[in-house]
Amino acid sequence: MSGEMPSSAARTTAPDVGRRRFLMLAAGAGAAGLAGCASWPHAVTPAMDATxxxxxxxxxxxxxxxxxxxERGSGPAALFLHGFPLNGFQWRGALGRLAPYRRxxxxxxxxLGYTRVAEGQSCAPAAQVAMLVALLDTLGVESADVIASDSGGAVAQLLVARHPERVRSLLLTNCDTEQDCPPPAMLPVIALARQGRFVDDWxxxxxxxxxxxxxxxxxGGMCYANPAHPSDEAIDTYFGPLLASQHSRDLAxxxxxxxxxxxxAGIAPLLARSRVPVRIVWGDADTIFAPDNADFLDRAFGRSQGVRRLPRSKLFWPEERPDVIAEEARKLWREAT
Structure with a gap:
């Protein structure tokens, strides 16, 4: 790919160029929420704004x-793992809906985000798993219901494979699989990252x-179905900390x-032996991960609860459709007990 960043006008009038440049970012989303929450025994807590x-x-x-x-709520813990280049703000809508049922x-x-990384610390997926275990230990959490998106889904699979006792259930949205990790769309991002240019250029x-x-x-166009997404405050919250310093750029x-x-690679036998109940909810309009990856995951886990498909949703649909996350999580949690 060219070493020059296209002008705003050129990129705006050439979606194919933008698609090629960003098809690796992992993001996505759906459109509206689902009905049915009126029957829930608890009121929905409004999504938090950035402030x-x-x-x-x-x-x-x-x-x-x-x-x-x-952290919101109390009781058994639920752990939410975000995608790239986002942070925990991705889950703000789901947190309010699920706080009445989980910590x-x-x-x-x-x-990524606002975590202050120790000097010399790796940011590789294996290190992320070890960090999560340490976080759970520090917070006094023995096991958690895990909800994960995008590259967070890869970390979640490693967590299940290496520390199955720490995971009660797993809800996966569009994410990496053993057969598609990284997806081809991610390769230009990795190339720019190696040049130290991704954060500034994109x-x-x-x-x-x-x-x-x-x-x-x-x-937005690549990873969200609703043209109003991502919101101004989401853009600031996601990208601001990554642009804050040369150190934050280097970490991203x-x-x-x-x-x-x-x-x-090689995770298949561990997932097949896993007794953790898993549910997959997949946005079929995703431009990053292929639709058949959902079926691959369904076959990969020893205790899959099946796949639900969202026809018009893209990679970061959980941000746009927190009602779906809440509905599917609560259903999975009921069936897992």
Whole structure:
């Protein structure tokens, strides 16, 4: 790919260029919420805005660094694992809907969001798994119901394979699989990350021009079904911390580069033996991960509860359709007990 960043006008009028440039970012979404929540025994807590979310952020010190997370609710724990290049803010709608039923914990991965990474710490998927175990230990959580998206789904699979006792159930949305990790669309991102350019060349342009970010050439058109997404506050919350310093840029690039060599290679026997109940909900309009990946996951897990498909939803549909996350999570939790 060219070493020059196309102008805003060129990228806005050439969706195919934007698609090629961003088909690796992992994002996506659906359109509206589902009905049926009126029958729930608890009222839905409104989604947090950015100000409330930032105010709720806590930090837990581990050997991996000071891990940023937001927590809502009480009772058995639920762990929410976000995608790239997002952070825990992705789950703000789901947290409010599921807080009446779980102690909902949404951390920021090493290299993304607001987590303060320890000097010399790896941002590879295996390190993310070890960090999550340390976080759960520090928070006094023996096991959790895990909900994961995009590259967070790869980390979740590794968590199930290596620490099955820490996972009560697993709800996976569009994400990496052993046969598609990283997806071809991610390769240009990794190449730019190796050059130290991805954060500035892509995220920086979208951070400064929100309309461009939501255009057909931006993360919005590529990964969200609703043209109003991502919102202004989501763009600021996702990209702002990654652009904050050269150090934060380097960490985000390290996160992407670590995905180059398939971290899920050889995981099949461990997933097949797993007794963790798994549900897959897949946006079929995703431009990053192929629709048949959902069926691959369904076959891969020893205790899959099947696949639900969302025809018009893309990669980061959980941000747009938190009602679906809440509905599917509660159904899975009932069946897992």
């Amino acid at each position: 409330t979310f930032h105010a709720a952020r806590r930090y837990t010190r581990t050997a991996f660094g000071d891990i940023a997370y937001v 909902c914990i949404a951390p920021d991965f090493l290299g 995220l920086g342009h979208w951070y400064r021009d929100h309309a461009l970010a939501r255009s057909a050439a931006g993360i 690039h390290a996160y992407a580069i670590a995905l180059e060599h398939n971290p899920l």
